[in-house]
Amino acid sequence: MRKIALALALTLLLSITLLPARAQLPDFIQHTDCEVDLTGETITIYHFGDISGSFAFITQPLLAGLADAIAFYNANGGICGATIATDNRDTGGDPAQTQAHYDYYSTLDPKPDVMVLYASADAELLRTQVEEDQIPVIISAGSVEGLYGEDGRTPGWIYATNPLYGDQIGSFCDFVAADPMDMYADEPVIGYISWPGAFGQAAFTPETIAYCAEQGVTILETPEIFLPTDTDISGQVLNLTDAGANILYTNTLASGPFLVAKTVVDLGLEDDVRLAGVNWALDTSVGLLSRTSIGSDGLPAVNGIVGSLPFQWWSEVNQPGVQFITEQADANARELPTRNIAYILGFTLVDFYTELYIQTVNRVGSLDAVDGAAIKETMDNIDYSPLGMYNISFAGGELRAVTENRIAMMGFANADMSGLATSGDDALKIPRDDGTNIYVPVLVPLTDFAPAPDLRPGGE
Amino acid sequence: MAASIRPSGVFDTQYTQDIALNRTRGEKRQMWLAFGLLLLVPLLTIEGPIGAWLNSIQIGALPTLWVGLISRIAIYAIAVQGLNMLMGYTGQISLGHAAFMGIGAYSAAVMARELGLPFWVAVPLAALFTGVIGLLFGIPSLRVKGFYLAMATLAAQFIIPWVLRYPLEPLTNGSRPLEVPAPLIEFSSYSDYSASVTNGTPSSYIFQRNPSFLSDVVRVTTVSSGAAPRVSVSTRSGQTLLTTPLTDGQDNVIGLQFIASGEDIYIITAEPAADTLYRLDVRVNQAVNFSQQNAMYYIIVPVSVLMFLVARNIIRSRVGRAFISIRDNDLAAELLGINVFSYKLQAFFLSSLYAGLAGALWAFDTGTLSIDKFTLTLSIEFLAMLVIGGAGFPLGAVMGVTFISLLSQYLIPALLPVLNSFLPALLPFINAVNLQAALSPTLFGLAIALFLIIEPRGLAYRWEILKIAWKIRPYAY
Amino acid sequence: MTALTNFYTGYKRELRWLLIVGGLVLALLLLQPLLVDKKVSRMMMTTVTGLLVGGVYALIALGIVIINKASGVFNFAHGLMMLFGAMLFYSFFSVAQVNPLAAGALVLATALMVLTMGGRDSLRNPRNLALAAVAVVVLTALLSVQISGFQLIRAVIGGLVGAVLIGLCVERFAIRPLIGQPLFASVLMTLAVSEIMLGLTQMTWGSVEIPLQIFAGLNSLGIPTPIRFEDVIDGNITIRTELVITFILALVAFGAFVAFFRYTSVGLAMRATAENQELARSVGLRVRFILAIAWGIAALLAMVGGVLQGGATSLSLNMPALALRAFPAVLLGGLESIGGALVGGLIIGLVQEWANFLFPGTQAGTELAPYVVLMLVLVVRPDGLFGEKRIERI
Incomplete structure (x- = not known):
């Protein structure tokens, strides 16, 4: 029954995006030409992260995206003929496991040329080690400490394909200050409520507070903290609203933003408080969890959450990259929960790997000659947009994170899939067995791509 | 337990023997042998000299x-x-x-x-x-x-x-x-440099490192009237290896990995903010760096x-x-x-x-x-x-x-x-x-x-x- | 060091009073500036929420006390027994069609464990076998039946059967083999059991939190969610309805188990066993049987606590941490005292909510305050508020 419901949701989503299927690497994907034929070789994507813990909502779709992309690219020539493979390991969110897995990967013979990580905490833990072992690492988004060290000015070997978390809250403050849709109070006050640890606390720094204050947006001095496994955070939310917060910003994912939104609804504060968050907060996973808590307008609690969207989204159907990824997800019968942020990132990662290896192999002459240092050199100078979904450039090696960002808002599809629902009555509802409904989350970009402010410590 | 069962012919004649940790020379030797083997492990891996050699003659090294x-x-x-x-x-x-x-x-x-x-x-x-x-x-x-x-x-x-x-x-x-500082044992400071500079002029210090297996630790201390200067390390050919802001009055350790990277001449340059009076002390110490390998x-x-x-x-x-x-x-x-x-x-x-x-x-x-x-x-x-x-x-x-x-x-x-x-x-x-x-x-x-x-x-x-x-x-x- | 010890033994009483008075003065001095700018309505709300949260703590503490009274074991696996039981409940609650084979296997395993609770002899008794067979058939049928609206009842039955199975299995395979071994063996064994159960939970349900929708229909029943009181003194008071219902149900469960101890013959036998195992054995009570029942009951309590907590919030791997916070409640109330479990639970709930309220942004309520209480109890009054004074002092 649940499967049928999801399939129904799927077909509805597809009805707006359906395009004739193509068998070849689409024309809009423009890789550098191969100068060396790698047929018979294998290039492995080494990836380890929290696949079963609190990041599972994100990491399992990531694996799906990787798998679908690898299948497609291998069927269409691989990387200059080389077969792409993956080697995934699960840490369950345990730092000891991270270290054990890293030891395993870093002592492989030959050593991995490049690895993929997921959690900021893992990046921070391994920062000095990957530098020592000369293994570049690709991570989706990171904290200043993980990418640039404690002083914020020492670029390491870890590269993020999304803007820094601190910079994301900076662009959010820009948005609040401009307030083009007149949704914020005259004196916006942000209460920061997040998980403890590297990821959750990454956006709460003296620099971000100072920057936002310059834009006329106050960030309350005392942040609130809850655990990924916490289940009642009404005390934390009330502490912030009592202190004057009218915006709650959360640097969490999946159940995190959902819990904040649910608590706001439970406490009846919907009209007083606006929700905002990091790029992970604007995700299908958050939208789907939220069906269990409905606000007074009849829509799930996270309706209207604002945050960063530094890449194209599923709903931007006139983008060729989006069309292509949607086709692929359809072809592999991926259900709605899998069609999220991480599927996009997993899929584009394979495309990025392809370009990264083509460029490196072209420069050094053979796959055997590719090592961590060679990949790093390519990475420093690359300027490439995987599937046209977002642009990856590290400014000649100066930067370790992409800076282009934009702000978007989450809403829910209306009954005829023509736009956003304004209330529970006209929303698209897919009934489930247990009496609840699934609402289909939709993201709406509110600004164009623009560089996020640079809020690393030590800047002028 | 095992203590009561001994090779024949081994008897205690003194109380000290009875409480000795190792009763026989054999036990002692075994212990030293095990310890020695343990110490050999890093050398036997592919990164160690013996392991690399063993690997080159097709015997293989330890993981x-x-x-x-x-x-x-x-x-x-x-x-x-x-x-x-x-x-x-x-x-x-x-x-x-x-x-x-x-x-x-x-x-x-x-x-x-x-x-x-x-x-x-x-x-x-x-x-x-x-x-x-x-x-x-x-x-x-x-x-x-x-x-x-x-x-x-x-x-x-x-x-x-x-x-x-x-x-x-x-x-x-x-x-x-x-972040934990690298574990170092520092020896002699083989070069010292100190300079007082005014009005935001950059000052440079060139040093040549002694060719040895030791690493060099560059310690920079500044006292300045305004914002502390930034310091960069570059090679003779002008390639900048790193740039880092300093904290006044603190012993700033910079450039460990870079200095260990094999070049022989380095230039350390301090770039102050405009109109800042500052004093710069540079010391280069030789050190054993235990975070290496x-x-x-x-x-x-x-x-x-x-x-x-x-x-x-x-x-x-x-x-x-x-x-x-x-x-x-x-x-x-x-x-x-x-x-x-x-x-x-x-x-x-x-x-x-x-x-x-x-x-x-x-x-x-x-x-x-x-x-x-x-x-x-x-x-x-x-x-x-x-x-x-x-x-x-x-x-x-x-x-x-x-x-x-x-x-x-x-x-x-x-x-x-x-x-x-x-x-x-x-x-x-x-x-x-x-x-x-x-x-x-x-x-x-x-x-x-x-x-x-x-x-x-x-x-x-x-x-x-x-x-x-x-x-x-x-x-x- | 010896001088230090002598000084301590010489001035024990004076030192203790100094500590208590000093601590109180310090606490007041520290708290006073924190309280100045707080709203009175928030204080009232914190107090009410704290008491409500404490209900579940009391239920957990009761389970720990029962095991401790009956068998002298401190059950660190209680948190995972909660989670595991609640997860089973969730499975029967959320699945449209239960596989009759799976349901049958579960019921059969439970029946076997119950039958052999006091030894293998009862397997030879045809009357017991017939009863068990009937029970298996009826329960399996109930569990695999598919009627809409029957889910909750099915889940309750499934959860109860599952909880009994967990409790009996833990007792049989983990605790019983350890009889006669030192205390740390049993502590470690419960830790080992909780690791195994953690693994099984992750294997089956994953590590992702799961919403348990048992209170989803409250709104349609006309019960307001949340309960709000507008403009009380200087602000609104909002109480989550789920917490109120959880609290009431927890108290009902608590009361039911206390009544069971007081008024049923099995309960009396359990109390006798707890008093003195040798004596109980000599008057003909089957001690093994009693121990098994104690574990079964504790597992039931754990399941009820897990379902209530999961319904009020959601099912997550955080539940074991919740049970750890009930240990301060147990010690505060006194290790052997059932009433103490209630009082201790409520106090820990209050302390947690107030700490969260007074020290924002530090997780003080969940990570610190209960353990500070624990430390204080250990130093000031190790027997707890209502415990028997029988700690050996050296």
């Missing part, structure tokens, strides 16, 4: 993984040895051992960062400091024992990380990771062996016998005139000291600390290691740690594909993706449970029995 694995086993063995002191000998349960290891790690890191202490001073100081904190939490042992004491240490396991995370945040970085191995393993010997020695002393008497019957011990409270506190002190030492070594070995490492899970893991290895045997700690480490490093990855191939098909409710994370607690719990039921005295006891069986072979008794 590089072993160096890290043995280092970790050695560090944990120290911590578990400490727990053994408390639990195995004195009979007091601790559920907070990981928190004490955390204190050691963080205090070592803070001493090195804030006070600039070299690691060979910071490590023992951190261990002592942890011992003192351990005393503090040992005080309830004066009123309560057994389960109540387990509760006190459980409280410690939560209170200590909280204190590290929140009130001490300025020192420990709270939830964020804490496998150098830390040669600190950790000998220290671990040393601490093992110390523990073995303590146990046969007056203190050790007092510990054991408290474990066996505390009331009787009191009646015999043993100051139970004092000895309990000593056990707490020693056990925390060991944990602190392990933590401090861990800090300098990994280079990055996170509070999430020192949780209740790790404490339970330590308990499990001790029980599996054999509480009350000096060798128990080492065996338990090795067993659990090998379990997670080799057995689980080997078991996973096998289980994945049939388990989800057999029991449809099991999700293959979840299996990997679930396997480690399941096997871990099973290992503890089985040992508790089948061999509560642990591997070390089994080992003793094996040794006796070997010695009296071919007779059964």
Whole structure:
């Protein structure tokens, strides 16, 4: 029954995006030409992260995206003929496991040329080690400490394909200050409520507070903290609203933003408080969890959450990259929960790997000659947009994170899939067995791509 | 146990022989041989000279993984040895051992960062400091024992990380990771340079490094009237290796990795803000850098062996016998005139000291600390290691740690594909993706449970029995 | 060190009073500035929420006390027994069609465990076998039946059966083999059991939190969610309805188990066994049987606590941490005292909520305050508020 419901949701989503299927690497994907034929070789994507813990909502779709992309690219020539493979390991969110897995990967013979990580905490833990072992690492988004060290000015070997978390809250403050849709109070006050640890606390720094204050947006001095496994955070939310917060910003994912939104609804504060968050907060996973808590307008609690969207989204159907990824997800019968942020990132990662290896192999002459240092050199100078979904450039090696960002808002599809629902009555509802409904989350970009402010410590 | 069974012809003629740790020359030789082999391991990997040579003549080298694995086993063995002191000998349960290891790690890191202490001073100081904190939490042992004491240490396991995370945040970085300075032993400063400059003029200092296997540590200190200058390091050809802002009045250590990278001439340039008066001191010291390659191995393993010997020695002393008497019957011990409270506190002190030492070594070995490492899970893991290895045997700690480490490093990855191939098909409710994370607690719990039921005295006891069986072979008794 | 000990033993009483008075003065001095700018309505709300949260703590503490009274074991696996039981409940609650084979296997395993609770002899008794067979058939049928609206009842039955199975299995395979071994063996064994159960939970349900929708229909029943009181003194008071219902149900469960102890013959036998095992055996009570029942009941309590907590919030791997926080409640109330479990639970709930309220942004309520209470209890009054004074002092 649940499967049928999801399939129904799927077909509805597809009805707006359906395009004739193509068998070849689409024309809009423009890789550098191969100068060396790698047929018979294998290039492995080494990836380890929290696949079963609190990041599972994100990491399992990531694996799906990787798998679908690898299948497609291998069927269409691989990387200059080389077969792409993956080697995934699960840490369950345990730092000891991270270290054990890293030891395993870093002592492989030959050593991995490049690895993929997921959690900021893992990046921070391994920062000095990957530098020592000369293994570049690709991570989706990171904290200043993980990418640039404690002083914020020492670029390491870890590269993020999304803007820094601190910079994301900076662009959010820009948005609040401009307030083009007149949704914020005259004196916006942000209460920061997040998980403890590297990821959750990454956006709460003296620099971000100072920057936002310059834009006329106050960030309350005392942040609130809850655990990924916490289940009642009404005390934390009330502490912030009592202190004057009218915006709650959360640097969490999946159940995190959902819990904040649910608590706001439970406490009846919907009209007083606006929700905002990091790029992970604007995700299908958050939208789907939220069906269990409905606000007074009849829509799930996270309706209207604002945050960063530094890449194209599923709903931007006139983008060729989006069309292509949607086709692929359809072809592999991926259900709605899998069609999220991480599927996009997993899929584009394979495309990025392809370009990264083509460029490196072209420069050094053979796959055997590719090592961590060679990949790093390519990475420093690359300027490439995987599937046209977002642009990856590290400014000649100066930067370790992409800076282009934009702000978007989450809403829910209306009954005829023509736009956003304004209330529970006209929303698209897919009934489930247990009496609840699934609402289909939709993201709406509110600004164009623009560089996020640079809020690393030590800047002028 | 095994002590009573000896090769024929070996007799004690003096009391000192009776309590000697190694009774025969053979035992002594075995020990040195094992220690020597252990020290050879890094050299035999592909990164070591012998291993590289062996590999080049097609014999093959040891896996590089072993160096890290043995280092970790050695560090944990120290911590578990400490727990053994408390639990195995004195009979007091601790559920907070990981928190004490955390204190050691963080205090070592803070001493090195804030006070600039070299690691060979910071490590023992951190261990002592942890011992003192351990005393503090040992005080309830004066009123309560057994389960109540387990509760006190459980409280410690939560209170200590909280204190590290929140009130001490300025020192420990709270939830964020804490970078630990590289473990260095610095020698002569072979070049000194100091300059007073005004009005924002940049000043440069060129130095030529001595060709040697030692690393060079560039220490820059500034005093300035306004914002501290930025400092960059570049090569002769003008390639900038790094640029970093300085903090006034602090000893800024820069450029370790770059200097070690093989060029011979470097230029250090200070770029001040406009109209700033500043004074710049540059010192270049030669140093042994233990964070390089496998150098830390040669600190950790000998220290671990040393601490093992110390523990073995303590146990046969007056203190050790007092510990054991408290474990066996505390009331009787009191009646015999043993100051139970004092000895309990000593056990707490020693056990925390060991944990602190392990933590401090861990800090300098990994280079990055996170509070999430020192949780209740790790404490339970330590308990499990001790029980599996054999509480009350000096060798128990080492065996338990090795067993659990090998379990997670080799057995689980080997078991996973096998289980994945049939388990989800057999029991449809099991999700293959979840299996990997679930396997480690399941096997871990099973290992503890089985040992508790089948061999509560642990591997070390089994080992003793094996040794006796070997010695009296071919007779059964 | 010896001088220190002598000083302590010489001035024990004075030192203790100094500690208590000093602590109180310090606490007041510290708290006073924190309280100045707080709203009175928030204080009232914190107090009410704290008491409500404490209900579940009391239920957990009761389970721990029962095991401790009956068998002298401190059950660190209680948190995972909660989670595991609640997860089973969730499975029967959320699945449209239960596989009759799976349901049958579960019921059969439970029946076998119950039958052999006091030894294998009862397997030879045809009357017992017939009863068990009937029970198996009826329960399996109930569990696999598919009627809409029947889910909750099915889940309750499934959860109860599952909880009994868990409790009996833990007792049989983990605790019983350890009889005669030192205390730390049993502590470690419960830790090992909780690791195994953690693994099994992750294997089956993953590590992701799961919403348990047992209170989803409250709104349609006309019960307001949340309960709001507008403008009380200087602000609104909002109480989550789920918490109120959880609290009431927890108290009902608590009361039911206390009544069971007081008024049923099995309950009396359990109390007798708890008093003195040797004596109980000599008057003909089957101690093994009693121990098994105690574990079964504790597992039931754990399941009820888990379902209530999961319904009020959601099912997550955080539940074991919740049970750890009940240990301070147990010690505060006194290890052997059932009433103490209630009082201790409520106090820990209050302390947690107030700490969260007074020290924002530090997780003080969940990570610190209960353990500070624990430390204080150990130093000041190790027997707890209502415990028997029988700690051996040295």
